[in-house]
Amino acid sequence: MAAPEMRDPIESGCPDGFQYMHPVMRRNFGLWAYHEDPRPGVLVHVSKTGEKVWTVRAGTQRILDVFTLRKLMDIGDTYGEGYVHFTIRSNIEFQMADGAKVEPLVKALEDAGFPVGGTRNSVTSLSHTQGWLHCDIPGTDASGVVKAMMDELLPEFKSWNMPNRVHITTSCCQINCGGQGDIAINVQHVKPPKINHALVGNVCERPTVVARCPVAAIRPAMVDGKPSLEVDEKKCICCGACYPPCPPMQINDHQYTQLAVWIGGNHSNARGKPTFQRLVAAGIPNNPPRWPEATAIVKKILECYKAGAKDWERINEWVERIGWPRFFEVTGLPFTKYHIDNWRGARANLNSSTHIRF
C-alpha cells in the first residue's frame, strides 16, 4: 500500500501582531504620552498626537469553551470595536477609540458574568497551570483552585484597595510553571516516590533519571532480579523531578501531597530589584473541590498586607520593611525549621547582623 500523501508544514513562526492591532494603536505606535485610570478595569492611553485608546479588562475562566469564546467575541463586536488583547494572566482586554463605548461594554461584560477589574492596585486574576485537567505530573488541580480562590477574592479584583498590585500564581507541582508571584500556592510533596520496580527497567532511561535528581539521591539497583532504581529516602527532597522521565517513580499521593504558600516574588525592577518568592506556609491540605484552607491563608496574608503596607509597597517590600519576625507575628503563621534555607547559597538568606526588631 502506498504511503498517504503528507502535507509539508509552512514554517511561518510567530505571526505579526501589528496587523491585528486597533488602528489607533497602529497609528500611535511608540507615541503614547501617558495613561489614566478612570475606574478599576478601565484604562485610557493618550498619545502625543492627542488620540486616545480605551481599554476594558475583564477576568475569564482561562480555559474557554468555544461558546464562551464566541460570547466574548460577540460582546467585542457589539459593544467594542472588534479588537482584543490578552494579558499574561488570561484577562481579556477590549480596545476602543470611542470612550462612549466604555460604560455599555463594562455593563455587557458584567451582565454576561465576566468581572471587570484587575488593573492597578487590585488583586488581578491568578496565573495558573494545567493541573488534573491536562498535566502528566500534577499533584493538584489548577483551574479549580483558581476558580475557588477568585470567587473569594472577587471584591479585590474589582477594586483598588491594595497598597500596590498583587499577582497570585498557582502551580500543581514543584517545577512551578506558574512562576513567581506576590503570593504563590504550590504543591509540596512530603513523601519520596513510590517505585514500581517491575516497570522501571522497561520504561525509564535510568542514567537520565539518576542525573535528573538535584540531590543525587537516586542510584541504579537490581530489585527482584530486574534492573531498577532506588532512592536514598534520607537525602530525597520529594521534588518529583524523577517522575516526568520515569512515571513508575510515582511522587503524587492522594494522602501526602500538600500545598504550600510562598510570598514576595516580584518581577518588577521598580524601587527594589526583582525578587524570588519565599516559603511562608506548608502542610496545607490538598482539598478539592474548593481548597478552603489554602484560600484562608491567602486571604489572611492579603488582609495583613492591606492593613500594614504603605502605598506602592509590594508584598516583598512590606515584609522587608517590617521584618520577617513581624510578618509571622501579624499573620499568625508558625515559623518552623522548614523556613530556614539549606540549599546551595543558603548563607545569603541567614542574618549575620544585629539588625533585629524588638
Place this chain on the structure above:
Amino acid sequence: MATNNYPTPMLDVLEEGPWPSFISGFKKLRDEHPDERIRNTINGLMGQLEHSYETKMGYWKGGTISVFGYGGGIIPRFSEVGHMFPESKEFHTLRVQPPAGNYYTTDMLRQLADSWEKWGSGLQTFHGQTGNIMFIGANSVNFQHFFDEINEYGWDLGGAGPCVRTGMSCVGAARCEMSNCNEHAIHRRLMNNFTDDVHRPALPYKFKFKVSGCPNDCQNAIERADFAVIGTWRDDMKVNQEAVKEMIMKKAKEIGKEGDRSAGRQYMFDNVISRCPTQAIKLNDDDTITVDNSNCVRCMHCLNVMPKALQVGDDKGVTVLIGGKRTLKIGDLMGIVTIPFMKLDTEEDYERIVELAASIIDFWAENGLEHERCGEMIERIGLVNFLEGIGIDPDPNMIKQPRNVSYVRTDGWDEAAEAWFNRKREEKMAAAA
C-alpha cells in the same frame, strides 16, 4: 440533558460563586454542542476530572506525537483510565504561537474556533505559561488535520520539549507610554530566526525569549527567560514640571485636603522622593523636581507614580539578561546582565541581537549538559567562561559587587587591565566621532 453523562458532584460545586466557571463552560459543550463527538469527548473529560477530584490523583501520561515534518509543538496526553472514560482517552494539546504582543481581531478568534470545533474538543486557552495559545484536546488522528487547516491561514506551532520555546512580549509600544523599544519586532526577529530550533527539539533543554519594553518587566522576563530583553534608555528622563505641580495639588485633593499644597508635597516625599532607590530625585521649594540622572537606575517607580509628569528619555535601547529560570534542577536563577545597553534602531542592530542569541544558543548547545538550562551551565562553568565563549567583554554592570574570596589566580592581570583601558579609549573615540 443526556442520561449517559458521568456524574460530577464535586465539579458541580465549582459552578457556584461569582467568578466565571470553567465547569459551566464544559457542561455547555457536553450538553448543548451540535457535534456528538464534542459532546462525548467533554463528557469523558469531565468524568476523568471528577475521578481526579475524588481520588486526588492525575491520570494523564505523555507520549510522542508530532505533526508531519516537525518534532515538537504538541503535548501528547493518553489517559491512564481510558477504560473508564474511553471518550477522551486521547486528549492532546496543540501549542500555537500567538501574534507578537497577543493582539487579535474578533474575526481571527472566530476562525480559529470554527476550525477547532471541526477537529478538536472545543476547549482552548489564551495563553499557557510559556505564552502559547493552547488548543486542548485532539485525538491522535485529528490534530494533524487541525494543524493543516490553521497552518494554511497563517498559524504555526510553538515549541515543546528541549527546543527554542514560544516567545512572549508585552503590550509594548502599541499601548504603553513606558515602552523603550519595538517589543514585537524584537520578539518576531528572535523567534523567527530560530524556527528550525522551535520545531525540531535538539537542544540540551528549553530556551525561552521574553521581551518587556521597560524595567517594570510585565512579561517576567528576568525571572523566567533564558534570554530576557528589557527596554531602557540612556539619556535623561523627561520631566514636565507643570505636570509635577499639578500632581501635587491633585494628590492633595485625592487625600481630602484640597488646596493644601503641603499635603500634596508630603505625598510626594512619602511616595516618590523617599522611594527612589538611589535618592536621585529632589523636590524643590517651588514644587518642581530635580533629577540626578547619572544616578538614576531606571527602576521605573517615579514614572509609575507620575505617568503624566515623567517620561522615559529619547536615547532608547535594551538591556539583555541571560539565564533566568525556575527551580529545576539547581534552584531558581535570574538572568544575568550580559549586554548592559544596546541600541535597536537599525537593521544592523537587529542583526546584532539575533547574532548574539545565535552565539549563545550555539555555545550552550555545545557545552550544556543534557537537561541543563543555559543559566545552570553559566552557574557551572562561571560567567567569565561563558562570556569568553560568546565573545563578550566583561563589564562592571554584570555584577552586584566584585569577588570577595581571595582564592583567585590573577596572573593575566596586566593584559586584562590593558584590554580594559583599550576598550575605554575606543569607546571615547567612538563617542567623539
